[in-house]
Amino acid sequence: MNRSEPSPEPQPSRLFFSPRGAGKGSVRVSLAVLASITLLCLLGPLVSPHPYDRVYRDYVLVGPSLSPHPSAAEIDQAVDEIARRMHAQIEIQSLDGEALQATLAGDKPIDARALRAFERSDIFSAPRIIGREDEGRRLRIEASLKPMFFLFGTDANGRDLLTRILIAGRVSLSVGLLASLVALLIGVGYGAIAGYAGGGADALMMRLVEIIYALPFIFFVIVLVMVFGRHFALIFVAIGAVEWLDMARIVRGQTLSIKRKDYVAAAEALGATPAAILRRHVVPNAAGPIIAYLALLIPRVILLESFVSFLGLGVQEPLTSWGVLIADGARNIQSAVHLLIFPAIFLGATLGALQSLGNSWRDSFDARSN
Incomplete structure (x- = not known):
């Protein structure tokens, strides 16, 4: 008499944020880098002895040093x-x-x-x-004598570079988070409605997305600056107005797949409204790729803000961002290379950590889906 093979024990379901393999270490490193940079930017200017807009006329383009000034x-x-x-x-x-x-x-x-x-x-x-x-x-x-320390040196106006980098980090990180949040809210809502509605409404809504795609971003920013003047809020408006497009496409594709599921059909049979179905079934089940793409969107937005500020269309003095500091460093690269190196290190570390985090979450989602 043949014995039946023992049925395999049920395996516990994996959470989305539990990466497999070597990706777990990269997530920890990325989170540690992001947490360190965020805490430095938030708390550093509070304990710094140098205000970010204080001009020291006797210390112009001072190089980085651990020794006290004056020499x-x-x-x-x-x-x-x-x-x-x-x-x-x-x-x-x-x-x-x-x-x-x-x-x-x-x-x-x-x-x-x-x-x-x-x-x-x-x-x-x-x-x-x-x-x-x-x-x-x-x-x-x-x-x-007034002993002073300038660990990262000073800029061409005699301002402490370390404090300005930390203040710039506040601006760049806030732009990345808030503009990504705007893109998340608009893109998820727009894409979910288009995918669930289907038919002519879906076609019309996606044609509008393609039209906005065709608009040059820099031209759009220049028009906003000419009409409303240079203002910090324009960065959020300009970036948020275009960065939701990819999110809308991703959510639309997920919605087209999810709305064919049995639990959606059951909810429709029970008389659930489209808004309730989107809120309770579609968006929660599409959360995996949404969060993975959001982690990749934040560094993209930060880099975009840095590019706009590098062109002189972003934040204005005395406020600064990493893009503004890198632009200043590029202008003084021959006489003061530290003006370019230090803000580039902060920007590169932030972008690299966010990119690595997004890739790890995306790979984890793909493995979970398979």
Whole structure:
């Protein structure tokens, strides 16, 4: 008597966000990179000693360094500039890491109010007179130094590059998230309605999508700038107006497949409205490819915003984005290459992590579907 083969035990269903194989490690790395960059951009400017729009006239195009400023050369240059403004001669007596002692000599008695030139510099604090000679023609002063750190250096206007990169990250990430959210809402709704309606309504709605596809994006942005002027909100409008098209096509294709399922037919037989069917059955069952494409859409939107800002049509000074910083770095690449390298690293790491995350989720969905 032949024994029947034992039936295989039911396997637990895999969640969509549980990648198989080596993709699990790449998801963890991508999430760690994104979390680190996001926390830096959110919290970094709050603890930075340099406001993102503060101009340091004595520190223009300073290179990246772990050493504190000012250096001896920067002090000498600042002293020469102050002496020129005061029409006096300054002889440095002693210099240490905390204070400068010098003697000021002039043809006429030196007015103490002229010492405010030290206060207006970014290197010295308010000086203190420690001695007078020759009826006030010679003053011995002591001025404390202002130690500063510029880990990533400064830009052509003397602004701290690290703080500006973190502020730019806030702008670029917010544009990527909000514009992607707009594309998600419009694309999912439009594609689901078109796919479920079918027939002439579907054909008409998709012809409209193809017409919008034919419009050049840069031309659309230029028209918006000419009509409404340069404004930060225009970036969301311009990007959100075109990036929902691919989402609509994806959701439409999924809807055409899902609406033939038995559970949709059962819901229709029970008298469920089309809106209820789309909300309860179609969109939830199409969530896999929607989320996978959304993870790929965010880096695309960030790159698009950077490209628009690189052309000078995006955010305006003193606000900045990674695209604006990269454009500034490209203009100063010969004299200050750090202006290009550091924002490009942040942008590249963010785009790479998002792209890797989207690819892993897409592969996981494909494996689950098969």
